[in-house]
Amino acid sequence: MHRLYAWLRGRPMVVDGAWAVPVVFLSLVSHLGDDDWHQTGYAVITMLIGSLMMVRxxxxxxxVTAGLGLGLLQVALAVPPQFSCIGYLVFTYTGAAFGAQWVSRLALTGGLLAGPLATLEEYRYSVDSAPPEHGVLQRIFVGALLSTPFILCWAWGRLTRVRRAYFTELEDRAERLERERDAQAKVAVAAERARIARELHDVVAHNVSVMIVQADGAAYVMDNSPAQAKEALGTIATTGRQALVEMRRLLGLLRTADTTDEYVPQPSVQELPELLEQVRTAGLPVEFTTSGTPRELPRGVELTVYRIVQEALTNVRKHGGPHVSARVAVDFGDRDLNVVIEDDGRGSTDEQLANGGADGQGHGLIGMRERIGMVSGSLDAGPRPGGGFRIRAVLPLKAAR
Structure with a gap:
């Protein structure tokens, strides 16, 4: 049924022809008994009206204009109304429903004049002997009565135009919402891929830097202390396996969108001691302190804290210089969480700021600020008084109860 409706909607001449054929047929049949002149005239008028109905x-x-001209010609030639004159009602409806503004007004004007003109024509050839006063009143009444169907058809056409405009607006709004939904989906995908890129950067930068430090240490003590070299190689293997596991989980997100919760690694603040122990094993002394009352944090905040500490310590190893040490402090406040990572290194702080606190590719501090912005926090990074570098992150929390 829906296909049939769509097919007919795309072929208006077929539908209009289906209405015009019965009108033409009945009109021609009704004048079969007339003389040749009248029968020919009625046939011509009927065929013209039917043709206009098909292309209306x-x-x-x-x-509308041809129909109005044909009606005036019929009045001028004193051709009485016939069955095919129902087409004039159709033209009035068509002008209001499908025509331009001037066509609609022309159709209304023609409809208002149809009744009085038909009445005038009838009484011009009438031999009625009624008093003049009675004839005038009767003409007014009959003219108004004959104009009523045209006015109703015009009003119906206007209603159809309004309904069609309303449905068109609904379709446009639905298409616009669908486009906006697709655009939002693409933005979400892009944001997710950017998040995965940040995760990959953090994982690779941290673990590869640990492996490099351990490899350098193993090469240095290989001849004098084989046991330490063996231990360093074991740390390299463990770190490499951990990096592969996290990278596989992250890359799995690029292959499927249905298992996000299953594969996304979500390190938390409780795992910071393990991270710091790994850093100490790599040769960087780190002091870790906590204050306040630890409590459960949102997953986004947990991951942000872990990645900021991980990135900051990776930067310390790269830019802190020799004999550097670091300190990590986490303070659980009533309304916010303060995280401070600082070092006493003598490396070039200008270089750190120029490189974004990373490897020269500009992803260090920029990535930190992006993470902080996602949880509506703030980040302060810069040289520390007395030497070294300090990063302070403030993440808003709900008030503790």
Whole structure:
């Protein structure tokens, strides 16, 4: 049924022709008994009206103006109304429903004049002997009565135009919402890929830097202390396996969107001691302190804290210089969480700021600020008084109860 409706909707001349054929047929049949002149005249008028009915929706201006001219010609030639004159009602409806503004007004004007003109024509050839006063009143009444169907058809056409405009607006709004939904989906995908890129950067930068430090240490003590070299190689293998596991989980997100919760690694503040122990094993002394009352944090905040500490310590190893040490402090406040990572290194702080606190590719501090921005926090990074570098992150929390 829906396919049939769509097919007919795309072929208005077929539908209009289905209405015009019965009108033409019945009109021709009703005048079979007339003389040749009248029968020919009625046939011509009927065929013209039927043709205009078939093309009325494709060319509404032509149908209305030609229909109005045909009606005036019928009045001028004193041709009485016939069954095919129902087409004039259709033209009035067409002008209001499908025509331009001037066509609609022309259709209304023609409809208002139809009744009085038909009445005038009838009484011009009438031999009624009624008093003049009675004839005038009767003409007014009959003219108004004959104009009523045209006015109703015009009003119906206006209603159809309004309904069609309303449905068109609904379709446009639905298409616009669908486009906006697709655009939002693409933005979400892009944001997710950017998040994965940050995760990959953090994982690779941290673990590879640990492996490099351990490899350098193993090469240095290989001849004098084989046991230490063996231990360093074991740390390299463990770190490499851990990096592979996290990278596989992250890359799995690029292959499927249905297992996000299953594969996304979500380190938390409780895992910071393990991270710091790994850093100490790599040769960087780190002091870790906590203050306040630890409590459960949102997953986004947990991951942000872990990655900021991980990135900051990676930067210390790269830019802190020799004999550097670091300190990590986490303070659980009533309304916010303060995280401070500082070092006493003598490396070039200008270089750190120029490189974004990373490897020269500009992803260090920029990535930290992006993470902090996602949880509506703030980040302060810069040289520390007395030497070294300090990063302070403030993450808002709900008030503790």
């Amino acid at each position: 929706r494709r060319w509404p201006a032509l149908a």
